[in-house]
Amino acid sequence: MRDDSMDSDNPDNKVDIAALPFSQACENNKQPILEILQTELQGFNNVLEVGSGTGQHSVYFAPNLPEVQWQTSDVTGNHRHIIAWHNAYPAPNLYLPLAFDLSTDSVPVSSHLDSGHLNSGYVDKPYDVIFTANTLHIISWALVERLFTLASNVLPVDGKLIIYGPFNEDGKYTSEGNQRFDAMLKASNPDSGIRDKEDVVSLANAHHLQLSKTYAMPANNQLLVFQKR
Numbered sequence: 331m332r333d334d335s336m337d338s339d340n341p342d343n344k345v346d347i348a349a350l351p352f353s354q355a356c357e358n359n360k361q362p363i364l365e366i367l368q369t370e371l372q373g374f375n376n377v378l379e380v381g382s383g384t385g386q387h388s389v390y391f392a393p394n395l396p397e398v399q400w401q402t403s404d405v406t407g408n409h410r411h412i413i414a415w416h417n418a419y420p421a422p423n424l425y426l427p428l429a430f431d432l433s434t435d436s437v438p439v440s441s442h443l444d445s446g447h448l449n450s451g452y453v454d455k456p457y458d459v460i461f462t463a464n465t466l467h468i469i470s471w472a473l474v475e476r477l478f479t480l481a482s483n484v485l486p487v488d489g490k491l492i493i494y495g496p497f498n499e500d501g502k503y504t505s506e507g508n509q510r511f512d513a514m515l516k517a518s519n520p521d522s523g524i525r526d527k528e529d530v531v532s533l534a535n536a537h538h539l540q541l542s543k544t545y546a547m548p549a550n551n552q553l554l555v556f557q558k559r
Contacts, residue, residue: 385416398423401425461494
């Protein structure tokens, strides 16, 4: 994934963090999310991260989840950010981003899965977990619906869809901060906004995905774990 030779302009091969695309939210939530993934991903092998963003989550999660193959994906415009982090922090179980636009694409298949260690009937459904963070409130509801449709089609029975982000409860904001954030989102794009948890669960049920765990997270976020039944 990268050339590990020494950089002649940087003989110590040190990474300039300031030069990398950076999300403070990812920095703040990566450890709490990891602690849950270390439990929820036991016994699972292949994770597709939808909307990898800057790539910060992937380079932190992959080396701390050595039994899992972590496949990043995003629209192509974000690939350079993800690749920059992967070049700075490579891991043997971390894979460069696949092109994935929810509005047009089917779930992409990683080349590392299209190989002899999988039987031919499983190659087109290689992921047993789909993970996405801070995406549902950015994309339109139509794309949220498409995400659940694709996840249901791709995941095997007992596979997991794990979603991190803010959610409303009983049609109400869980904090004043979330209310302000929602207003900011909708001012930028009326199709975005914090989703009602009940609507998301109902959508999941319609696609044979059952909410198995809800974790309260810092900064009034939640991590929802759905399992295919």
